[in-house]
Amino acid sequence: MIRILFLLLILPFLTLAQSPTSQLIGALLGETPVEENLQELCDQVGGRVTGSKANEKAVDWALKKFQDAGLKAWKDPFEMPVLWLPESTQATVSGAVNFTPNIVAKYYSPVGTHKGKLIAVGKGDAAGFESAGEAVKGNFVLVENDLCLDINGLFAEYAAATQAEMLARKHGAKGIVFMSSRPKALLYRFITSQPTTNDLPQLVMSREDAARCMRILQGGDELEFSVTTKAQTGGAFTSHNVIAEITGSEKPEEVIVLGAHIDSWALGTGANDNGCNVSMMIDIARQMKKLGIQPKRTIRFALWNGEEQGYFGSWDYTKDHIDEMDKHIMALSIDIGSGALTGFFTNGRAELVPVVDEVLKPVAALGDFTQINAPIVGTDNFDFMLQGVGNLVGNHLPQVYGINYHATSDTYDKVDLKQLKRNSAIVGALAMGFANLTDDQITWKQQSREEIQKMFEAFDLEFTMRMFGVWEPWISGDRGRK
Numbered sequence: 070m071i072r073i074l075f076l077l078l079i080l081p082f083l084t085l086a087q088s089p090t091s092q093l094i095g096a097l098l099g100e101t102p103v104e105e106n107l108q109e110l111c112d113q114v115g116g117r118v119t120g121s122k123a124n125e126k127a128v129d130w131a132l133k134k135f136q137d138a139g140l141k142a143w144k145d146p147f148e149m150p151v152l153w154l155p156e157s158t159q160a161t162v163s164g165a166v167n168f169t170p171n172i173v174a175k176y177y178s179p180v181g182t183h184k185g186k187l188i189a190v191g192k193g194d195a196a197g198f199e200s201a202g203e204a205v206k207g208n209f210v211l212v213e214n215d216l217c218l219d220i221n222g223l224f225a226e227y228a229a230a231t232q233a234e235m236l237a238r239k240h241g242a243k244g245i246v247f248m249s250s251r252p253k254a255l256l257y258r259f260i261t262s263q264p265t266t267n268d269l270p271q272l273v274m275s276r277e278d279a280a281r282c283m284r285i286l287q288g289g290d291e292l293e294f295s296v297t298t299k300a301q302t303g304g305a306f307t308s309h310n311v312i313a314e315i316t317g318s319e320k321p322e323e324v325i326v327l328g329a330h331i332d333s334w335a336l337g338t339g340a341n342d343n344g345c346n347v348s349m350m351i352d353i354a355r356q357m358k359k360l361g362i363q364p365k366r367t368i369r370f371a372l373w374n375g376e377e378q379g380y381f382g383s384w385d386y387t388k389d390h391i392d393e394m395d396k397h398i399m400a401l402s403i404d405i406g407s408g409a410l411t412g413f414f415t416n417g418r419a420e421l422v423p424v425v426d427e428v429l430k431p432v433a434a435l436g437d438f439t440q441i442n443a444p445i446v447g448t449d450n451f452d453f454m455l456q457g458v459g460n461l462v463g464n465h466l467p468q469v470y471g472i473n474y475h476a477t478s479d480t481y482d483k484v485d486l487k488q489l490k491r492n493s494a495i496v497g498a499l500a501m502g503f504a505n506l507t508d509d510q511i512t513w514k515q516q517s518r519e520e521i522q523k524m525f526e527a528f529d530l531e532f533t534m535r536m537f538g539v540w541e542p543w544i545s546g547d548r549g550r551k
């Protein structure tokens with residue numbers, strides 16, 4: 070039955086086999102090594118924090134995959150500002166009770182031992198800090214979190230954490246203990262709003278342990294908290310993106326970028342974030358090469374590194390190619406797991422909506438696509454947006470992305486492998502569509518700094534950019550179009 074359904078699904082593409090786009094869609098829906106490659110990356114290479122041995126192994130692994138498929142591919146070096154490779158975090162809660170909670174440090178949390186009282190500040194908003202009063206000074210605040218179930222929950226959590234961080238600094242707290250937003254003792258790692266300069270100890274404690282502490286504090290007892298974080302730390306170092314390309318036949322200087330980040334956190338093995346889409350990019354490149362497809366424009370496959378710390382690899386790419394940004398027709402990021410693609414975020418560029426609608430027609434059987442013209446901050450489209458380049462981010466059904474996001478549980482078994490193949494076909498069609506557009510179909514061009522700033526204002530993006538520590542660099546001119 071499954072086989073019949075599969076045949077029915079690919080039949081429309083088989084009958085149109087004369088068009089390269091249909092050939093590519095058929096090939097991506099057929100037998101390919103996309104699952105096998107993903108399993109290698111997750112299980113053999115594993116979690117791959119930028120700066121780690123595993124990350125270097127992932128880079129070499131991906132380079133070899135592109136080269137074995139016959140593509141022109143290379144390692145693209147860039148500088149990461151700081152090294153922070155977590156080793157362990159251990160904490161004790163003492164006083165009214167004594168126990169060792171399950172806990173991890175957020176990225177770039179200061180190493181060493183830090184101690185203080187544990188002070189409940191509700192959800193870490195102004196009212197919570199106010200009710201705790203003077204007790205916050207010199208102590209650790211304990212912040213309650215809502216359950217995170219999807220991408221909206223994620224953004225809400227980042228926003229609430231940013232607010233708690235600002236207030237903790239303002240009130241002189243020694244550090245912050247965030248209650249995990251996931252059930253069943255699940256832990257995960259986030260950046261702070263000052264990703265690579267943070268000096269405030271910030272931790273994520275299991276939901277159950279944090280709730281226990283809160284109940285005890287509510288009962289009027291006091292709790293002491295001590296945490297020791299060990300990490301390998303250091304200054305700037307070199308990391309690598311992996312880039313591969315299929316050169317355009319008519320307009321080789323015009324580029325379509327298809328990106329997915331190869332780095333991950335290492336609590337889990339970076340499966341839905343973002344190994345599955347790394348495997349997708351490799352498979353699209355492989356099938357295009359195998360079919361001898363050469364689109365009009367160049368398609369560049371970019372496996373970005375240093376994404377989790379603040380999209381450093383893609384930022385560096387925009388700096389390296391600054392004089393060619395106006396030749397970058399579109400840059401796509403796929404970074405929201407393996408749930409069904411429901412369409413694309415067009416990131417404040419309304420002109421892209423009808424074009425995306427049009428290029429998705431060959432895959433109409435694979436989804437009911439709706440484009441959303443809202444700007445996404447938080448992945449590798451960001452620096453293209455900051456350069457005024459037309460950019461897209463894939464939008465997916467939540468599947469199990471939110472609950473496993475950056476967590477111990479983000480492993481191979483959570484990936485929807487069947488959907489990953491359908492998503493590959495959708496992205497393959499989109500890439501072919503953009504690479505083969507006629508000149509008069511390209512109704513957008515690179516925006517000026519003023520136009521980009523206007524877009525940010527129209528979408529009220531300042532707070533979101535502050536959440537990820539990228540507002541100041543834009544305003545100061547360190548990052549983005551001059």
Ligand SMILES: [Zn+2]
Binds near residue numbers: 330342343376404448
């Ligand atoms: Zn990601």
